[in-house]
Amino acid sequence: MQKFVLNGEFIHLIQLLKAMNWVEHGAMAQHVVEEGMVQYNGTVDYRKRLKVKRGDQVEFEGQIVEIV
Template identity: 40%
Template sequence: METIKLRDEYIKLGQALKAAGLVETGADAKSVIQDGQVLVNGVTECQRGKKLYDGDVVTFDRETIKIVK
């Protein structure tokens, strides 16, 4: 499981996918999120701007990312 360290209070879902290298561009992030391919804490998330906080877990394409402070 990869981790992303927060610089601020939160990171947006699209930014987290890019930071983890799971997508190349913001457009790619938008597409996979809107297609329902991304889970946040086990629930399908369709909002690219969803705010992720310390402890949140994102799953996409068999990869898991944990957000840490």
């Protein structure tokens, strides 16, 4: 499991996907979220503007990141 250090209150889900280099660009990030390919705290979430905060976990294609 990877860790992502959050500088601030939150990061939008699509921004996190880009910051982790799991997708190449914002349009791809939006697509994978819309297609239900991303899990937020163990549940598929379709919200592109989801605010990910400390203590949350995001999973994409077998990769997991914990927000610290």
